[in-house]
Amino acid sequence: MTATLIDGKAFAAKIHAQVTAHVARLKADHGLTPGLAVVLVGEDPASQVYVRNKGWQTVEAGMNSFEYKRPADTPEAELLALIERLNADPAVHGILVQLPLPGHIDADLVINAIDPAKDVDGFHISNVGLLATGQKAMVPCTPLGCLMMLRDLHGDLSGREAVVVGRSNIVGKPMAQLLLRDSCTVTLAHSRTRDLAAVCRRADILVAAVGRPEMIPGDWIKPGATVIDVGINRIDAPERGAGKSRLVGDVHFASAAEVAGAITPVPGGVGPMTIACLLANTLTACSRANGLAEPEGLTA
Numbered sequence: 571m572t573a574t575l576i577d578g579k580a581f582a583a584k585i586h587a588q589v590t591a592h593v594a595r596l597k598a599d600h601g602l603t604p605g606l607a608v609v610l611v612g613e614d615p616a617s618q619v620y621v622r623n624k625g626w627q628t629v630e631a632g633m634n635s636f637e638y639k640r641p642a643d644t645p646e647a648e649l650l651a652l653i654e655r656l657n658a659d660p661a662v663h664g665i666l667v668q669l670p671l672p673g674h675i676d677a678d679l680v681i682n683a684i685d686p687a688k689d690v691d692g693f694h695i696s697n698v699g700l701l702a703t704g705q706k707a708m709v710p711c712t713p714l715g716c717l718m719m720l721r722d723l724h725g726d727l728s729g730r731e732a733v734v735v736g737r738s739n740i741v742g743k744p745m746a747q748l749l750l751r752d753s754c755t756v757t758l759a760h761s762r763t764r765d766l767a768a769v770c771r772r773a774d775i776l777v778a779a780v781g782r783p784e785m786i787p788g789d790w791i792k793p794g795a796t797v798i799d800v801g802i803n804r805i806d807a808p809e810r811g812a813g814k815s816r817l818v819g820d821v822h823f824a825s826a827a828e829v830a831g832a833i834t835p836v837p838g839g840v841g842p843m844t845i846a847c848l849l850a851n852t853l854t855a856c857s858r859a860n861g862l863a864e865p866e867g868l869t870a
């Protein structure tokens with residue numbers, strides 16, 4: 571392996587420590603404690619783990635955590651009523667509805683019912699529009715984490731050729747917007763892009779967020795490029811024993827690490843940054859709601 575490993579776990583711990591210090595100052599100077607409400611509908615095992623991790627990390631940072639767990643058959647109207655209550659609650663500065671939601675619930679309707687100022691996921695249509703037009707927005711956590719890692723590694727990103735593979739609302743589209751805002755030349759590619767290999771080979775910065783295990787091999791990567799792998803895919807690993815599995819990204823790590831200049835691993839790369847940035851966004855939302863200065867280095 572020749573590439574530098576970008577340690578997302580260590581970076582996330584640094585963000586967590588910065589948030590914790592800022593929260594302590596908010597309490598001491600203004601008597602304020604940021605509060606994050608997380609709503610989980612259903613019993614998806616992965617979502618349960620993510621929500622549990624969000625809860626304890628919120629508390630560890632000195633913030634208030636409010637958890638709302640509802641059964642999978644919760645009517646949409648009931649969920650909307652809960653969002654309305656949380657919108658009106660002054661102790662709640664951030665609201666997050668864990669995705670995916672059960673099929674009978676219209677996720678867009680629920681997300682767009684959240685007060686945009688409390689939308690710490692940055693998925694509300696108002697925040698999407700604000701980001702796209704270069705205005706102050708709540709920025710989705712995973713792309714914000716990727717941007718923080720890229721800025722830390724390179725400083726100024728302007729003029730760099732960036733290729734984002736994947737056009738999801740959660741990662742691909744906001745990632746492209748953020749890179750554009752930092753003056754990269756951005757290509758938003760996807761599974762139907764013609765000659766995807768050639769497009770990827772142009773990238774100084776390659777962000778893979780397509781959700782296909784190990785789809786991008788080393789020979790699609792420009793020598794020295796920075797590779798940010800957002801994919802978290804569980805695949806069978808019979809070599810570890812019967813019925814065992816392991817996590818891989820969207821990039822074929824072993825071959826990519828021979829060519830890239832820097833690369834995020836899976837696990838331990840982008841994933842831990844998602845929750846760290848959620849805490850940062852909750853702090854930002856609380857600061858904005860109270861007319862206070864935003865935490866430096868923790869926003870886009």
Ligand SMILES: Nc1nc2c(c(=O)[nH]1)N[C@@H](CN(C=O)c1ccc(C(=O)N[C@@H](CCC(=O)O)C(=O)O)cc1)CN2
Nearest residue numbers: 620667668669670691711802837838839840841842844
């Ligand atoms: N409302 C939201 N729902 C979902 C989001 C989101 O940002 N907002 N993102 C994902 C799930 N997610 C947080 O919610 C999340 C995913 C992965 C990780 C993480 O740290 N992954 C680890 C590996 C974990 C493992 O061992 O399974 C890693 O990559 O190192 C954190 C948060 C979908 N839903």
